[in-house]
Amino acid sequence: MFEHDKEQATCVIPDDGGHPCGRTAVDSRFALCAAHVAVVVEWAGAEVGTADSLPSACPACGSRIGVRYPSAWVCGTCEWKLGDVLDEGLPPPRVDVVYYIRFRNRIKIGTTANPRQRLARLWHDDVLAFERGDRLVERRRHQQFAQLRLERSEWFSSTPVLEEHIAELAAGVDDPWARYARWLGEAAALRG
Structure with a gap:
């Protein structure tokens, strides 16, 4: 100017x-x-906050990314106000997901409410994407990609059509685990 x-x-x-x-x-x-x-x-x-690392991990979602306001810290992932106490009488929030993992040239489409525990038990090279949904969504995906199914398992051949579906789910998401953490945080925040 x-x-x-x-x-x-x-x-x-x-x-x-x-x-x-x-x-x-x-x-x-x-x-x-x-x-x-x-x-x-x-x-x-004061108005829009300052992005910074949280002083400690968010108790709702585990993220370390925060926004600092003059009045308080807020989790940058799930917007949980740091210092607010989770109601310990409630079970952890449940978020069902359909997961897409790759092992060599195969892709597994499965579902779980605890992806860290479930995926720790499965051999895989990459976590490709998460999609919010339960067994009903998983069943739909199995039907959608039935022609790619390997025998009667939850494993499918990696083809351009399946890769395109996964790319649409992962669009704009660098880390599927960050998206899952956000969903957990949102569920905890909604529950109060």
């Missing part, structure tokens, strides 16, 4: 009298002096 101006940019924020501040702008892209930049930064921190 000020690149072509020969003169140094000055702050345009009006003072009490309605006249521009006039102090030298800290950057030619923004017509704000250092004092007014500090005011904007403070306001942004």
Whole structure:
């Protein structure tokens, strides 16, 4: 905005009298002096928070990503307010998932409410994706990809059509476990 101006940019924020501040702008892209930049930064921190690592893992989902507000820390994954106590009388939240794992050139489509425990018992090379759903969704996926099924198992041949389905489920998700943690956190937050 000020690149072509020969003169140094000055702050345009009006003072009490309605006249521009006039102090030298800290950057030619923004017509704000250092004092007014500090005011904007403070306001942004209070309004939208500051992304940072949580001081400890979120008790609801286990994430270490947080947003710091002046009043409190909030989990960046599930939005659980740090310091709020989970009701210990309630069982952990249940989130059923259909999982897609790869072992060599095969893909397993299964379901569980505890993927960490279940997948720890299965040989696999990669966790490809999670899809929210129970046995009904799993059954639909088995029918959808029936022509790829290996014998009467939950293992399927890895083909472009199955890979495309998995890619759609994983779109925008770098880590399926982070998505699962978010679902757990959402379930815990809904439960209160």
